[in-house]
Amino acid sequence: MEKDIVLKVENLDVELEGERILENLSFEVKEGEVLTILGPNGAGKTVLLKTLLGILPYQGEIEWKKGVKIGYVPQRLPFIKDVPMSVKEFFDLKNVSGKESEEILGSIGLEKDILEKKIGDLSSGQFQRILVGWALVGNPQVLLFDEPMTGIDISGQESVYNLLEKLRKERNLTILLVTHDLSIVYKLATNCLCLNKKMLCYGAPKELTSERLSQLYGGKIKFYRHSHE
Amino acid sequence: MSNQFLFSLISGIFIGGAAGYLGSLMLTKRMALVGDALGHVALPGMGLALLFGLDVSFGAFLFLLLGIFLIWLFEIKTSLPMEALVGVVFVASLAIGFLIVPEPELLEALFGDISKVSFEMAIVSIIFSILIFLMINRIYPKMILANISDDLAKSEGIKIKKQNFIYLLSIAAIVALGVKIVGSLLVGALVIIPAATARNLSKNLKEYSLGSVVLGILSCLFGSLLFKVTYLPAGPLIILTSTFFFLISLILKR
Numbered sequence: 262m263e264k265d266i267v268l269k270v271e272n273l274d275v276e277l278e279g280e281r282i283l284e285n286l287s288f289e290v291k292e293g294e295v296l297t298i299l300g301p302n303g304a305g306k307t308v309l310l311k312t313l314l315g316i317l318p319y320q321g322e323i324e325w326k327k328g329v330k331i332g333y334v335p336q337r338l339p340f341i342k343d344v345p346m347s348v349k350e351f352f353d354l355k356n357v358s359g360k361e362s363e364e365i366l367g368s369i370g371l372e373k374d375i376l377e378k379k380i381g382d383l384s385s386g387q388f389q390r391i392l393v394g395w396a397l398v399g400n401p402q403v404l405l406f407d408e409p410m411t412g413i414d415i416s417g418q419e420s421v422y423n424l425l426e427k428l429r430k431e432r433n434l435t436i437l438l439v440t441h442d443l444s445i446v447y448k449l450a451t452n453c454l455c456l457n458k459k460m461l462c463y464g465a466p467k468e469l470t471s472e473r474l475s476q477l478y479g480g481k482i483k484f485y486r487h488s489h490e
Numbered sequence: 491m492s493n494q495f496l497f498s499l500i501s502g503i504f505i506g507g508a509a510g511y512l513g514s515l516m517l518t519k520r521m522a523l524v525g526d527a528l529g530h531v532a533l534p535g536m537g538l539a540l541l542f543g544l545d546v547s548f549g550a551f552l553f554l555l556l557g558i559f560l561i562w563l564f565e566i567k568t569s570l571p572m573e574a575l576v577g578v579v580f581v582a583s584l585a586i587g588f589l590i591v592p593e594p595e596l597l598e599a600l601f602g603d604i605s606k607v608s609f610e611m612a613i614v615s616i617i618f619s620i621l622i623f624l625m626i627n628r629i630y631p632k633m634i635l636a637n638i639s640d641d642l643a644k645s646e647g648i649k650i651k652k653q654n655f656i657y658l659l660s661i662a663a664i665v666a667l668g669v670k671i672v673g674s675l676l677v678g679a680l681v682i683i684p685a686a687t688a689r690n691l692s693k694n695l696k697e698y699s700l701g702s703v704v705l706g707i708l709s710c711l712f713g714s715l716l717f718k719v720t721y722l723p724a725g726p727l728i729i730l731t732s733t734f735f736f737l738i739s740l741i742l743k744r
Contacts, residue, residue: 316644333645341638344518347694354635355646379693 265292267329267403267435268313273321275305275312282308284459286321290452292402295429295436297446297466300456301478306439307336309456310405313437329403332396336407336439342381348391349376355398362398368431369394369424389421397428404428406438422449443474495718497612498604502710502728504619505667510684510706512626512664514699515657517685518637526678527580528665531557533587533674536599540592545611546599550674551666557583558658587674602673602725604714615667622663629653634695671710672725683732684709690739705735 266289273286282305290296298306311317314333325331341351352362366373369390375383383391396404406425422445429436440446446453446466453469455462455477462473516522532550539549557579564575591599607615632653636643643650661681668677688701713728720727 311641314641314645316641331645333642335639335641338639338642340520343520344634344638345689345692345694345698346634350695354631 266290267292267294267326268437269322269324270313271322271324273312273319273323275308275317275319277308277317282458283312283319283456286456286460288454288460288463290435290437292435293429293433294451295438295449296452296454297450298437298439298454298456299441299443299446299477300461304457306456307407310407310437310439313405325403330399330401331403331405332398332401334392334396334404334406338392344380346380347376348378348380348383351380351391352376352395352398355395357398362394365394365397368397368428386420390424393421393424393428397432400432402433403435403437406436408439408441425449443469493609494605494607495714497609498607498724499711499714501607501612501615502604502671502714503707504616505664505671506680506684506706506710506728507703508619508623508626508706509664509668509681510688510702510704510709511623511699512660513681513683513685513706514688514702515626515630515633515637516661517682517689518634522682522686523678524576524661525665525681527576528554528557528661529669529674529677530580530587531583532665532669532677533599534583534590536669536674537587537591537595540595540599541590545614545670547615547666547670550669551662553583554662554666558662598673599669600673600675601723602669602671602676604671604717604724607670611670615670618663618667622660622667625656626660629656630699633657672728676725676729679729679732680706680709683729683736687732687736687739690736690743705732709735 268290270289271287273283274281275283286309288296298309300306308317310333312319313323314331315323349362357365362376363373366375371387371390371394375387375391380388380391393404425436425438426449428434438445438449446469450466453462453464453466454460455469455473457477461477462469513525516524532554535549535551535553536546537549538544538553539546561572561575561579564570564578565572568575587599588596632643632648635646636648636650636653640650664681665677668680672680684705685698685702687705688698692698692701709732710728713731714724716722716727716731717724
């Protein structure tokens with residue numbers, strides 16, 4: 262594997278309960294890159310992230326750079342409100358030192374006093390930041406983000422993206438980002454992977470032509486264009 | 491206070507504390523009714539133990555292992571949801587238990603009888619309660635993370651199947667001990683009510699888990715003392731004490 266390549270995927274197939282979810286995927290991620298993974302609902306974006314994390318069975322090859330640490334920000338955690346838990350206790354599940362959690366809070370733009378707050382009482386924006394912070398524990402070199410925007414209002418979204426960009430620069434992160442949102446792709450991504458079970462396109466965002474997009478989303482393309490403007 | 495009552499009281503306190511602690515995990519795993527179902531599964535084992543003059547907890551534990559194994563086996567064989575399988579196994583056990591348990595002892599098996607706890611039994615109960623407590627304590631943070639999200643736990647390298655196995659074993663053990671105190675019909679409540687009460691009163695995980703233990707202990711303590719005063723059956727008194735705390739927690743809810 263070349264020196265600056267963090268992840269190399271070749272001929273990846275994923276089948277779950279007899280259904281083919283991903284087919285013949287090949288791509289590479291270089292250090293410091295932001296790869297956005299784009300595709301309609303049910304395209305297998307989340308499955309791809311989970312497979313890369315090593316929690317789903319697959320065929321083909323997934324090769325991470327030796328010793329690379331990965332942080333994972335899941336799409337949502339619907340059950341977390343069933344557990345009465347403070348933010349500090351959530352971090353404690355990962356055996357994080359007090360010093361590191363304070364440093365992380367600084368990084369994600371939250372005050373120290375949030376540690377004593379109950380997770381269930383956080384706003385969705387705060388909770389999103391806490392999830393990002395949780396993924397940053399242990400200083401990973403790679404972040405996998407699953408649809409970070411679900412359930413967050415527009416201004417909240419804006420700031421999470423700014424946060425991502427800031428973290429990338431600060432911590433020299435490589436980021437894999439699953440999203441629906443084309444504006445993010447144009448703003449943040451160095452590379453883009455369009456997915457609908459098979460890989461439909463792979464390249465720099467400017468190569469994302471409207472033909473490609475309508476192939477990916479079918480009739481929905483107008484709607485996405487509109488939201489970008 | 492007679493020695494015998496002291497044995498009962500101390501056993502109850504230890505079992506109640508461990509049951510409350512485990513209950514706090516079960517509630518976050520949305521498995522509040524599993525204790526109930528397994529209580530019924532224990533009944534045939536209790537019946538056989540009574541017939542052969544053995545400790546009821548011993549018989550209960552063997553049948554609980556068998557019951558859990560059957561549910562696991564059925565789950566592999568069919569695509570029915572776990573709930574349906576637990577339902578089948580638990581009602582069948584109840585029916586078998588009713589036929590096996592000798593009639594004079596049936597009430598004891600269903601509602602518990604703390605008036606028969608001997609010194610040896612008390613020692614065994616205390617040792618097992620402490621062991622279960624330590625075992626749960628070990629898996630607690632990992633289970634909490636797995637309850638929040640399987641994926642997150644797996645991405646942290648937690649072996650979920652292994653944790654679940656230890657967890658199920660702990661449930662079987664606590665139910666086996668609990669049936670001695672409150673009987674097979676009420677053991678589910680012994681496990682889950684303290685956790686539900688603590689949940690109402692706590693704002694973080696430490697308060698919640700500690701509160702579940704303390705409420706489990708207090709329920710057994712005051713329930714047993716009420717038994718001493720009123721001579722009514724201890725099992726229902728313990729559960730009603732626990733329910734009383736729950737009602738208070740509704741008023742104090744934060």
